[in-house]
Amino acid sequence: MATATDRTRWDSSEFTHNLADRVWTASSVVRRYLHRLASGNDDADWWTTVASRHVGDFDPLLVLGCGSGGIELLAVERGVASRVLACDLSLPTLEAAERSRRARNLGGVHYFQCNLDRPQFPVRTVRLAIAHDCLHHVQELELLFQSLHRLLQPNGTLAFCEYTGPNRFQYPDEQLVVINRYLAEIPRHLRVHPDNGEVVEKITRTDSASLIREDPSEAVRSEDVVAAVLERFTRVVLKPYNGGLLNPLLQNIIVNFHSEEGRALLEYLCEQERLLTESGELAPNFTLFEGRPK
Structure with missing residues (x-):
């Protein structure tokens, strides 16, 4: 696990910049689908949905794993909170967030x-x-949730949107079968990897040894997040946020889906993921949670 003085790939502006363009949520089509899962409204994301349930109940607000600036800035811009604390492990990332705050x-x-x-x-x-999307980097989940339990005021709330799928992205065989079935339906020109120009022919499990070398914290105990939080918090909201198909399928190649053809295909894939998840054929890999201290 990285310490506050260790440098990780999250300290690299090149890595974080490329990541924003290549994750499965980089398309507005996918984001609208996720908004519907969170709120039933194409235009209301999970965070807006949380805010609507806690109007006037935010000061002060704490944002964990804030990255280079996001929820905390929106909270102030929208008048949701006037005082916000925001933390991250990476100093370069925090410096970027501070620049964003000043620019706005x-x-x-x-x-x-x-x-x-x-x-x-x-x-x-x-x-x-x-x-x-930061709790799946935490090894000491029990300690963190204990600390958050102490931190929150009476009737306070912890809310998160999080990857809770297999540790180290070690997807089971049955999930990979489904993923590759849909990969085969994607035209070859939309499967070109942006780094090497090669067509992605098959999606396999991440090499865990290589992943650990690059980032020891990546999905270190992701599948334990929900069980750990429920030891300290009573759930108010606990719902699947899907991602079992789209997250591994669209990683990197999402950059190819900006055309009308690509967007139409994304609409189809979103609907297929929804149906597969609802039927139980595919497990959700992300979770939305709101809870209060026990």
Whole structure:
């Protein structure tokens, strides 16, 4: 597990910039599909849905794993919170977030470095804690949720949108069969990998040894996140956010889907994932959660 002084790939602006363009959610078609799962509304994402349930109940707000600036800036811009604390492990990422804050001329946001495996939060100081795609990097989940339990004020809320699929992305055989069945339906020109120009012929399990060398924290205990949070928090919302097909299928090649043809195919794939997940043929790999301290 990386420490506050170790450099990881998350400190590389090249890595984080490319990542934003290549993840499965890089398309507005996919995002609208996910918004419908979260709220039933194409235009209301999971975070907006959380905010609608806690109007006037945010100050102060804590954002975990804020990255280079996102939820915390939107919260201030939309008037959801006037005081926001936002943390990340990577100093270069925090510096980028601070630049974004200044460029948008926003006050009320305080950034600080934090290793979520060794959290040191004050007691009973926050009304709402939000995490987005960072908990699957945490080894010491029990310690983190214990710390968040102490941090939240009475009747406070923890909310997250998180990858909760197989550790180290070691997808089971039956999931890979489904993924590759749909890969074969994608025209070859839409399967070209942006790094090497080669057509993606088959999706296989990530090599865990290589993944650990690149980022020891990546999906280290992702499949334990839900069980660990329920030890300390009573669920208010716990719902699948799917991703069992689209996340592994569209990684990197999503850059090829900006044409009318590509967008139409994405609409089809989103609907197929929804049906497969609802039928139980495909397990969801992401989870939406809201809960209160026990």
